[in-house]
Amino acid sequence: MEQKKVNEEMIEELFTLIAGLSSPEDCRDLFNDLCTNKEIEQMAQRIKAARLLLEGNTYLQVIEETEISSATLSRVSRCVQYGKGYAKFLNPSPKQD
Numbered sequence: 001m002e003q004k005k006v007n008e009e010m011i012e013e014l015f016t017l018i019a020g021l022s023s024p025e026d027c028r029d030l031f032n033d034l035c036t037n038k039e040i041e042q043m044a045q046r047i048k049a050a051r052l053l054l055e056g057n058t059y060l061q062v063i064e065e066t067e068i069s070s071a072t073l074s075r076v077s078r079c080v081q082y083g084k085g086y087a088k089f090l091n092p093s094p095k096q097d
């Protein structure tokens with residue numbers, strides 16, 4: 001049980017650290033240390049795919065634009081529909097004239 005508590009504390013520390021970042025440059029510096037280039041590319045790919053789905057694009061259109069796998073796109077789609085993050089942070093704001 002103690003191991004699970006340590007992991008939960010470490011995860012909370014990660015989220016707190018990320019939430020405290022104040023600029024895209026700070027994010028870039030931290031993520032470049034935390035993640036491989038491939039992991040960063042995959043996260044960016046998922047964000048783009050989620051945005052395209054929220055904009056009403058089809059699976060085929062999203063795959064063509066992002067080159068994401070169908071399995072990963074399916075997971076992103078489930079998160080867009082039932083998750084909290086993508087819809088909260090990627091929903092297009094109303095256009096201002």
